[in-house]
Amino acid sequence: MAEEKKNKMCIICSKGTLDMAYPPFMLATAAAGMGWEVHLFFTLWGINLIKKGGAEALKITPVGKPEMPMPMPNILAIIPGMTPMATSMMKGQIKKSGIATIPELLKLTKEMGGHFHACEPSMAMFKLKREDLIAEVEDIIGVAGFLELAADANITLFV
Amino acid sequence: MSEITAALSLECRGMHCPLPVVQMKIGLSRINVGEILEIIATDPATEKDIPPAARALSAEIVKQEKVSKIWVSKTGEKYNIEYRYYIRRLK
Numbered sequence: 001m002a003e004e005k006k007n008k009m010c011i012i013c014s015k016g017t018l019d020m021a022y023p024p025f026m027l028a029t030a031a032a033g034m035g036w037e038v039h040l041f042f043t044l045w046g047i048n049l050i051k052k053g054g055a056e057a058l059k060i061t062p063v064g065k066p067e068m069p070m071p072m073p074n075i076l077a078i079i080p081g082m083t084p085m086a087t088s089m090m091k092g093q094i095k096k097s098g099i100a101t102i103p104e105l106l107k108l109t110k111e112m113g114g115h116f117h118a119c120e121p122s123m124a125m126f127k128l129k130r131e132d133l134i135a136e137v138e139d140i141i142g143v144a145g146f147l148e149l150a151a152d153a154n155i156t157l158f159v
Numbered sequence: 160m161s162e163i164t165a166a167l168s169l170e171c172r173g174m175h176c177p178l179p180v181v182q183m184k185i186g187l188s189r190i191n192v193g194e195i196l197e198i199i200a201t202d203p204a205t206e207k208d209i210p211p212a213a214r215a216l217s218a219e220i221v222k223q224e225k226v227s228k229i230w231v232s233k234t235g236e237k238y239n240i241e242y243r244y245y246i247r248r249l250k
Contacts, residue, residue, distance in 0.1 A: 007215070030177035030208070033184045034215040096234045098173045108181055 008037040010150040012158045016048025018058035018090055018102070024159045025105035032112035039153075040109070041146045042137075043119035046159075047126060050116060050137050055103045062086045110136045117141045117149075163222055163245045165197035166190040172201045172241070173232040179205050180212045187218055187248050195221060196246045201230060201238035213246050221245040 009031045013024045024040060032038045048054045062068055062077040068086070076082070094101060100108070110116065116137045123129075123140055130140065139145075150156045169186045171179040179200050186196045196218075198209065206225070213220055222245040230238045 026177055030180050030212075033177055033180040034212045035184070036215070097175070097236060098232055098234065099175050100178055112181065112184060 006035065006037045007031070007155075008039075008153040009155040009157070010039045010041065010146070010153040011156070012146070013040055013042045013046035013049060014044045015159060016045035016054075016058070018060040018087060020159065021049055021055070021058055021102045022105075024157075025102060025109060027157070028109045028114050029100070029105045029112070032109050032114045038109065038114040039117060039146075039149050040114065041117045041119060041141070041149075043122045047118060047122050047128065049102070049106070050118060050133050051128070052132060052134055054134075055106050058102055059083055059087045060090050106136065117146065119143075119146075163195060163197075165245060166194035168197040168199065171198055171205075172230055172238070173236065174200065175202050176204045176208060180208055183209065183212060183218075183244075183246065184216060187216055187246070190248055192248050192250055194248055196248065198242075198244040198246065200242045200244070201240065203240065203242070205242050205244070209244050209246075213244075217250045218246045218248050221247050 009027065011024045011027060015021070028038045028040055042050050048058070061083045062072055063074055065071070072082070118133055118137050118140045120140050120142045167186055167190050169182050171182050174182070179198060179202055183196065183198055186198070190196055198205075210220055224243045226241050226243070227239060228241040230241065232238070
């Protein structure tokens with residue numbers, strides 16, 4: 001009997017901050033956990049997530065974020081030290097509430113067979129080489145390569 | 160009435176989405192076809208996450224229950240309800 005076709009999800013990861021790293025990695029981990037084929041395409045600031053040491057060093061800034069639990073006027077948010085403070089508060093909350101960290105989700109996605117692809121023009125723009133990326137990254141592909149992957153995906157998202 | 164005997168029990172209390180689903184996948188790979196995996200969780204989203212994920216992983220929910228039970232995590236988060244799932248690996 002023919003093997004049943006697996007569900008497939010492709011996500012374009014274009015953001016490189018601690019908060020915006022969550023949606024793609026949460027979805028990717030859950031989908032891979034359900035046995036889906038998962039492809040993450042890291043482009044623009046998203047490259048930050050797959051640079052060596054990048055996932056561990058993600059930050060969040062309070063600038064222009066009126067939705068934060070402790071909103072502060074932008075004029076104060078730009079003061080040096082505010083970004084590290086917001087970052088450590090968010091990390092503390094993540095730890096306390098038992099939510100997985102980004103490095104953990106990244107590792108789990110990969111362990112369960114997820115595929116990581118780096119965007120070629122973004123690599124060129126940020127002057128990055130293959131060795132600047134974590135080993136989990138499978139290849140460096142262009143937009144055509146991604147479209148080929150996404151053409152028969154059940155779900156394709158842009159984050 | 161026969162009791163359900165789980166080949167493996169996974170403690171997922173205090174874990175949030177998507178970790179219980181990940182644990183289920185790992186757990187199912189550790190038991191044999193026909194055996195049952197027990198998952199104990201506190202995440203209310205598992206009620207909607209575990210059944211479709213189990214189906215996607217070729218497993219079936221044999222029994223599912225929700226009991227009032229207080230549990231406090233190491234970091235002091237308090238949970239009032241415990242969710243228990245008994246999942247049989249089908250292939």
